[in-house]
């Protein structure tokens with residue numbers, strides 16, 4: 576039986592040294608070991624080695640236990656992404672014989688993970704402590720790797736996702752299997768792209784200085800984070816410009832969500848500066864446009880908000896209606 580060099584300690588060390596490539600390599604070795612006959616215990620006891628035959632990955636989840644739906648979705652995404660990145664020959668080793676079942680426990684900072692046998696009556700947990708230990712350690716490795724990848728995609732001032740990750744995430748959404756729609760809590764949900772811009776921010780800088788300007792960006796980011804859901808994607812898109820990718824039922828709901836965010840910013844008293852407002856434009860992500868077109872259209876809606884007095888939310892679809900109505904009346908006039 577072989578023992579991998581990629582121990583848990585090594586993973587931790589690589590993470591702390593931010594050696595992303597080495598970490599990826601090490602992580603891939605761990606997974607190969609775990610899912611192949613070379614399975615061994617690297618970041619835990621060798622006694623776990625019999626577990627291999629029992630651990631299979633399948634992502635049909637039958638119950639969410641006591642976990643909140645959003646938290647549960649985030650876990651699922653984490654695992655799906657991790658498995659998605661595996662080389663093909665490893666994917667072949669997966670046998671969909673088991674069901675993942677998440678339950679919130681105190682054992683792990685990310686919550687606990689238990690695997691149950693689908694065939695087992697009433698889905699009783701059949702994992703031994705050692706097996707559960709194995710999974711929890713695996714979760715640790717995922718967590719550390721995700722954290723590292725996460726850090727490289729974060730804007731240091733706002734702590735939101737950076738511009739580089741924006742295109743990547745939007746591309747992922749546009750090319751993903753479920754595409755623009757996903758079933759969430761028994762309801763179809765659609766993706767929306769919003770672009771938000773702080774109004775008259777130049778004036779803030781000119782009057783109070785760049786340090787205060789930066790503080791406004793930080794506070795706006797925190798407010799937005801507190802307003803949106805755990806798995807909505809918030810980006811600092813440019814200097815005082817933000818982008819949000821989020822899911823909701825329809826355009827009316829999207830408008831309401833964004834208008835509440837606008838209201839929250841407008842009603843917050845910012846130190847020194849006092850009042851800050853934001854203009855927002857959004858569009859539903861769909862088949863009609865390429866990525867750059869989509870961003871341009873959301874931007875057009877944003878500038879419509881700016882041109883119409885700022886501190887408001889505009890839906891690109893509604894602008895079309897306005898434009899068509901205008902051109903329609905033009906035709907009638909002439």
Ligand SMILES: Nc1nc2c(ncn2[C@@H]2O[C@H](COP(=O)(O)OP(=O)(O)OP(=O)(O)O)[C@@H](O)[C@H]2O)c(=O)[nH]1
Nearest residue numbers: 772773774775776777778780785786788789814815
């Ligand atoms: N403090 C600070 N200022 C920034 C940052 N990034 C961009 N800015 C400033 O943001 C200001 C943006 O100004 P404009 O694009 O003219 O827009 P505005 O004054 O917000 O006006 P409207 O968008 O039309 O409401 C510029 O003065 C930039 O220098 C940053 O990271 N920190």
